[in-house]
Amino acid sequence: MQAIEGPPGLRERKKRRTRDALIRSALELFSLKGYEGTTVDEIAAAADVSQRTFFRYFTNKEEVALSVQDMAESRFLAAVLERPAAESPLTALRTAVLASWDGIEEAIEAVVPLELHVRTYRMIQETPQLLAAHLRRQAELEDRLAAEIARREGLPAQDPRPRILVAAFSGVMRETSKLWADVAGGDMAELRGTTAAYLDQIGPALAENWRS
Amino acid sequence: MQAIEGPPGLRERKKRRTRDALIRSALELFSLKGYEGTTVDEIAAAADVSQRTFFRYFTNKEEVALSVQDMAESRFLAAVLERPAAESPLTALRTAVLASWDGIEEAIEAVVPLELHVRTYRMIQETPQLLAAHLRRQAELEDRLAAEIARREGLPAQDPRPRILVAAFSGVMRETSKLWADVAGGDMAELRGTTAAYLDQIGPALAENWRS
């Protein structure tokens, strides 16, 4: 049972610390010896827990590598859900990404150094297994986004337009994220700029008003 | 050394037979006991080879599950490369998919029963690991498509428009493929219809003429 949110007790705080320690150890080892070159045993040892415990916090090795990225995506989804229904779908998505980036650096730094996260992001793109897992999560996110947009616009589930829009939007996001990690070296201001510029390229092209 | 294509000798024919047998055995077992419920040992045994040999034909268990799907994608890519440069990007993609579907049922039947392929496709969507691998391959395909379109249109590599277009196009393809497997039960005529209809939804919306 869960009381409606008390101050977290010792147990919860300890769990959080262990989890963060596992993430930090994992990302550091990954960036040092590569993803495949790092064993779960090593990660667990570095965080001072048993291998079995690692698998109680993360269902598999991929998950720990994607955990920070995951947080960023949760923020984005949450931001989308908060957008007023009056905004057009594309505007809502655009505003939501930008909003979800406010204070994200601090949120990341609370777990791992920002630079480590950037290196991890690059590693994800280069490691087939991780890229695959990452794309699957993205696809799940796209599903939820499309469903939310269909809901907002009052469209039946079969209407393909939300999915097409979300696909185009996600395509932009994937590109700009890659540029952010590879070219910009993790600079958020530059990411905002590139994203806005790239989104402007679909804006006019996809801006059919579905309601008129 | 490879002579420029002689008639395949006994050795080649035997390899082909083994490979096809492995695919058939694998897909049948998958559809019977599920992907994770099937071991590579079982697949190898069913095809009458050793486990070691299985891994000489497929780098991993995923690959055999995606092998037929892979063939379809190769056909599509080849069809795109054959499109005349005069066609607009979206038209080229559209014509290429439809063209790549001519005779595809026969090509599939040469390896496995069509119905088994449809069931496999459904399984891919439902099995996280397979979906992930599938999406990664799709992403690779998208990269190549975008590069080809950029080349055709004489655009610099940074221009995001080819990628956005390809992302939207692929979004449509993913949707219609799912419908094909789930709703249409593998009927190609229906797939063509749905695809055309869905593509019409982005056609006008994305039909900026990049050259004018």
Add this chain to the structure above:
DNA sequence: GAGATTATGTCAGTCGCTGCCACTTGACCA
């Protein structure tokens, strides 16, 4: 502080996958 919960460690075992080496089989040529 006793007793119920929950987190952790240990251990044994399965499965995917790889390197290594010995053996067989089809290809090619004198």
Add this chain to the structure above:
DNA sequence: TGGTCAAGTGGCAGCGACTGACATAATCTC
């Protein structure tokens, strides 16, 4: 035609990811 070379195959040993079962230790609750 027979012999040599290259390529395909099997068996085995071993690593690493992951899981179930059980015992132990740490918090929580009253």
